[in-house]
Amino acid sequence: MPEMWSPYKNRLKRDLERWQSNGWVSGEGRTAILADVESSGREVGLAPALGILASVLFGFAAISFVAAHWEDMPRLGRLLLLLATIWAGYGTAGWLVARGYPLLADAAILFSAGMFGASIMLISQMYNIGGNPSDGVLMWWIGTLFAGVMLRSNPALALAMVLVCVWSFFETSEKNGVHWAFLIGWALVTAAFIWQCWRPGLHLSALALSMFVISLGYQLSGGYQHGLVAVIGALAAVAAVAMEKLQPDLDAKLDHIAAPLFAYALAVAFAGLFARQFLVVPPLGDLIALAVVALALILAAIAYALSTGNRGALWIGYIGFSAEILTLYGVTVGSILGTSLFFLVAAIIVSFLAYVALRLARQSAGTGRPA
Amino acid sequence: MIGKSKLVWPLLAVVAIVQSAALFDMVFARDRLLKSGQEIALAVKPLDPRDIFRGDYVTLGYDISTLTKSTTETDPDFTGFSVGGPVYVTLASGSDGKWTETHVSSQYPSKVAPGEAVIKGRVQSLWQDGNAAVTRVIARYGIENYFVPEGTGRALEDKVRSHEVKAIVAVAADGTTALKGLIVDGERHEDPPLL
Numbered sequence: 001m002p003e004m005w006s007p008y009k010n011r012l013k014r015d016l017e018r019w020q021s022n023g024w025v026s027g028e029g030r031t032a033i034l035a036d037v038e039s040s041g042r043e044v045g046l047a048p049a050l051g052i053l054a055s056v057l058f059g060f061a062a063i064s065f066v067a068a069h070w071e072d073m074p075r076l077g078r079l080l081l082l083l084a085t086i087w088a089g090y091g092t093a094g095w096l097v098a099r100g101y102p103l104l105a106d107a108a109i110l111f112s113a114g115m116f117g118a119s120i121m122l123i124s125q126m127y128n129i130g131g132n133p134s135d136g137v138l139m140w141w142i143g144t145l146f147a148g149v150m151l152r153s154n155p156a157l158a159l160a161m162v163l164v165c166v167w168s169f170f171e172t173s174e175k176n177g178v179h180w181a182f183l184i185g186w187a188l189v190t191a192a193f194i195w196q197c198w199r200p201g202l203h204l205s206a207l208a209l210s211m212f213v214i215s216l217g218y219q220l221s222g223g224y225q226h227g228l229v230a231v232i233g234a235l236a237a238v239a240a241v242a243m244e245k246l247q248p249d250l251d252a253k254l255d256h257i258a259a260p261l262f263a264y265a266l267a268v269a270f271a272g273l274f275a276r277q278f279l280v281v282p283p284l285g286d287l288i289a290l291a292v293v294a295l296a297l298i299l300a301a302i303a304y305a306l307s308t309g310n311r312g313a314l315w316i317g318y319i320g321f322s323a324e325i326l327t328l329y330g331v332t333v334g335s336i337l338g339t340s341l342f343f344l345v346a347a348i349i350v351s352f353l354a355y356v357a358l359r360l361a362r363q364s365a366g367t368g369r370p371a
Numbered sequence: 372m373i374g375k376s377k378l379v380w381p382l383l384a385v386v387a388i389v390q391s392a393a394l395f396d397m398v399f400a401r402d403r404l405l406k407s408g409q410e411i412a413l414a415v416k417p418l419d420p421r422d423i424f425r426g427d428y429v430t431l432g433y434d435i436s437t438l439t440k441s442t443t444e445t446d447p448d449f450t451g452f453s454v455g456g457p458v459y460v461t462l463a464s465g466s467d468g469k470w471t472e473t474h475v476s477s478q479y480p481s482k483v484a485p486g487e488a489v490i491k492g493r494v495q496s497l498w499q500d501g502n503a504a505v506t507r508v509i510a511r512y513g514i515e516n517y518f519v520p521e522g523t524g525r526a527l528e529d530k531v532r533s534h535e536v537k538a539i540v541a542v543a544a545d546g547t548t549a550l551k552g553l554i555v556d557g558e559r560h561e562d563p564p565l566l
Contacts, residue, residue, distance in 0.1 A: 175455020
């Protein structure tokens with residue numbers, strides 16, 4: 001694998017050289033560590049990545065071919081052609097596994113799952129079924145989830161999660177009200193991710209669920225439930241903190257799930273608080289009170305993220321802080337608060353943040369822990 | 372991906388067979404509806420020209436796409452609609468062969484006269500005037516899109532606008548509908564059933 005594909009390895013190599021020159025690591029130790037990193041191969045290789053891209057291109061080629069020859073072909077022929085592409089993909093997957101390329105086989109499975117969806121769309125077209133695109137997507141995600149579970153294919157499962165979101169999006173736009181059935185699809189695909197022990201998949205699950213919870217604020221009670229979203233996010237964040245602090249053994253057993261959980265919960269809480277403050281503009285007094293709460297929570301979250309080395313949560317905290325300050329500025333300009341007072345308040349908050357950061361850095365220097 | 376094992380080929384086969392069967396079922400159900408459903412012909416209404424032509428299909432509007440209840444009418448079942456929920460429209464054929472609505476309800480009607488057809492739609496939006504004297508239901512039945520060979524949509528669209536088109540619709544016993552084809556200038560355009 002080329003060096004540029006692995007920033008972690010590059011950094012480790014530099015650090016190891018320094019550690020070796022300081023006499024902390026022996027030459028043998030350094031070689032052994034690098035060999036171990038080399039063999040663990042947790043990173044995505046170039047070949048499978050290109051394989052996935054190629055399968056997407058093959059999919060488009062197949063669909064264009066079918067569409068171009070659609071009119072010349074008897075309708076039974078169309079159906080058989082669609083089925084043939086699906087079978088060809090699975091056949092290729094089997095052949096690749098037999099030759100020892102399981103990652104490329106995943107790309108072939110992804111191709112077949114894509115062709116399954118294309119077939120649903122083309123059959124709908126053949127029979128002039130236009131009304132409910134969501135029904136077609138429902139059939140697609142179920143078929144893709146089935147393939148992903150049976151063949152233990154992570155890319156197919158990822159596609160299934162994306163399709164659950166698309167399905168829910170269509171359903172929501174077709175009728176008023178929350179599409180609760182999303183949670184069923186989400187839970188099924190998430191269970192498959194857990195069964196596969198696939199961490200990127202769990203991130204996808206967390207992202208999908210976060211978006212769903214945030215969307216609740218825009219749908220429940222006519223779109224005025226952002227406060228509820230903020231509370232859900234805050235409770236989830238508290239749960240993550242409690243798990244990290246009170247049940248560290250459980251957290252370790254679950255592959256340190258609390259840290260990313262905290263980051264997603266923080267994003268949900270802030271999205272709710274942000275919408276509550278600025279989408280439906282409350283009276284100025286309420287806005288100031290909410291803004292103070294929001295800034296205090298963001299600062300607390302940043303401090304916690306710093307103390308636990310949670311980079312994801314730290315970035316969300318910084319982004320949330322900037323968004324909060326900039327939007328507050330936009331809203332309060334010209335109001336009784338006045339621009340200069342606004343900057344004064346912002347400056348005080350930032351100074352406080354710097355003070356907290358300094359203290360934390362001192363603390364960790366004192367205990368010999370890296371900041 | 373599942374590792375190198377003897378199970379790979381059987382598992383791949385199971386997935387391919389199940390997905391193929393699902394697609395076949397979709398085709399079969401639709402084909403059966405087209406073949407055995409009660410056939411009605413609905414006049415196609417001109418639509419907002421901006422909306423008619425999207426890609427390679429024409430969008431068809433019908434009289435029953437907008438269902439209106441005014442105070443002068445007393446249809447007791449014209450109530451209880453919700454956006455996304457079902458709407459059942461009973462249609463009867465007049466002496467001129469024109470199908471018109473005789474009854475609208477949010478539930479499957481208890482009484483259907485012989486020769487009438489009940490079709491099921493989905494409420495897209497609801498509209499009421501100030502004192503609820505007029506209720507308007509915008510409904511879709513899944514027969515609004517007709518896919519056409521590339522490049523021929525424009526001519527068809529002109530005909531839709533000048534009232535020369537009727538839609539042939541197959542209706543199942545539960546009200547499910549399928550668009551069979553179009554009658555353009557008295558000429559039937561329809562694909563034969565597949566199976």
